[in-house]
Amino acid sequence: MTAGQWIIAFLMCYGLMYAGNLIGTALTFGIGMVKGTGVDNPLISTVMQLNPWVTFIIAVLIAPTAEELxxxxxxxxxxxxxxxxxxxxxxxxxxxxxxGNLNQFSYAFLLGLFLGFIYVKTGKLRYTIGLHMAINFIGSSLGTWMLRVTGYMDTMETLTKFLNTKDLTVLADLGNGIVGMFIFGSYASLILMWLNRKKFVCCAPEEKVASLGKKKAAVMIGNPGILLYGAFWIGIMIWQLLQ
Structure with missing residues (x-):
């Protein structure tokens, strides 16, 4: 990747992160409405409580390297x-x-798809580690500041207050946060992805496994390790939503 391509990829990641946040917020808001109580976002709680330098070391340096590997x-x-x-x-x-939670799953899934695509096309882990570090830096070290600027923190506080009081008047402040996030992040990502849509092409399987047909899916997702992994983390997500 050239420097310009990496910057474009970063902007796409940035937009995907906020689009995923919107999806996660909408889903947890709906679940909270059904429950009658709010669904906490553990990421916000953790970032607010940790020392900024500890957050930087863990979230920006250690986690991206380990997770990309x-x-x-x-x-x-x-x-x-x-x-x-x-x-x-x-x-x-x-x-x-x-x-392990629906809030982060929404954007981590989208980012994982994008970073996975970059890795299978380039074979260079340094590109995805760099993108992951940059995104985590924005979401953690600069997270509190950006949440306040975009109004997202106010949005989360308003959602929680509404779920606790059922007072419709407290929803009046939601617009600024949601609109600001959508315009600042999602629009840029969607535009860039549309302009580069012809590049998102995946190659077929290797010839020796292409003939497996349905057996291919069974081998990939039907083995005990994958099933246990999925069951464990889905269970954790459900438990977190019910708290």
Missing amino acids: LFRKFLTERIVKYGELAAVLASGLFFGLFH
């Missing part, structure tokens, strides 16, 4: 023989589930 290099290199599309989907799904 696991979900991009080790995972996709084992699955790519079944096709690049299969590797990209697995990268996004397993990465999203690993976060």
Whole structure:
């Protein structure tokens, strides 16, 4: 990737992150309405409580390196023989589930798909680690500041207050946060992705596994390890939603 391509990829990641946040917020808001109580976002709570330097070391330096090694290099290199599309989907799904809550799953899944695609096309882990670090830096070290600027923190506080009081008047402040996030993040991502849509093409499986047909899916997702992984993290997500 050239420097320009990496910057475009970063902007796409940035938009995907906020689009995923909107989806996660909408889903948890709906679940909270059914429950009658709000659904906490553990990421916000953790970022607000940790020392900024501790957050930087863990979220910006350690986590991106470890997660890219696991979900991009080790995972996709084992699955790519079944096709690049299969590797990209697995990268996004397993990465999203690993976060253990619906709020983060929504954007981690989208980012995982995108980073998985970049890795299977370039084979260079440094590109995805760099993108992951940049996104985590914005979402953690600069997270509190950006939440306040975009109005998203106010949005979350308003949602929580509404769920606790059922007072419709407190929803009046939601517009600024939602509109600001959507315009600032999602629009840029959608436009860039549309302009580059012809580049998002995945190659077919290797010839020796292309003939497996339905057995290919059984081998990939029907083995005990994958089933246990999925059951564990889905269980954690359900437990977190019910708290």
